[in-house]
Amino acid sequence: MYNHGFRSVYKLNAHIVLVVKYRRKGINVEILNRLKEIITAPLKKWDCELLEFNGEPDRVHILIDYKPDKPLSTLIENIKVCTDDRDRNRLSARINEAISAEESLPGKLIRVIRLSR
Structure with missing residues (x-):
């Protein structure tokens, strides 16, 4: 399905990949729902x-x-800021629990690694 503007027809899709720092496995279903x-x-x-x-x-x-x-x-910058700022302490604690008790993630949790149009 295409979108229509004034004298234009367009369909712009972007595939954005957000990655946990150091690619550690720390996203579970609860965190995924909250990120959504x-x-x-x-x-x-x-x-x-x-x-x-x-x-x-x-x-x-x-x-x-x-x-x-x-x-x-x-738009991507806005998404990154929202995922970094909102519930940072709560999400980072959950991700750290999911990874392990002795490892922790310093700094920003999520970063964009690939963008395709």
């Missing part, structure tokens, strides 16, 4: 549609449909 809630808020704000969301123990895959008047780099 966190990520959908800026997408609604930016008038984008979440097409697909799934994850593995060390990464999260997001497929979004966005409009050409929205800069993709700014």
Whole structure:
């Protein structure tokens, strides 16, 4: 399905991969559901549609449909800030528990490693 603008027809999809620092396996179902809630808020704000969301123990895959008047780099930056700032302490504690008791993740938990259009 294509989107229609004034004198244009477009379909812009972006595949974003968010990765736990050092690719440690720390994402479980509870964390994945919370990340989905966190990520959908800026997408609604930016008038984008979440097409697909799934994850593995060390990464999260997001497929979004966005409009050409929205800069993709700014949208990704906004998603990164939201995943880093919101519930940082609670999410980092859960991820650390999922990894192991003796290891901890310093600094930012999630970073973007690949983007394909």
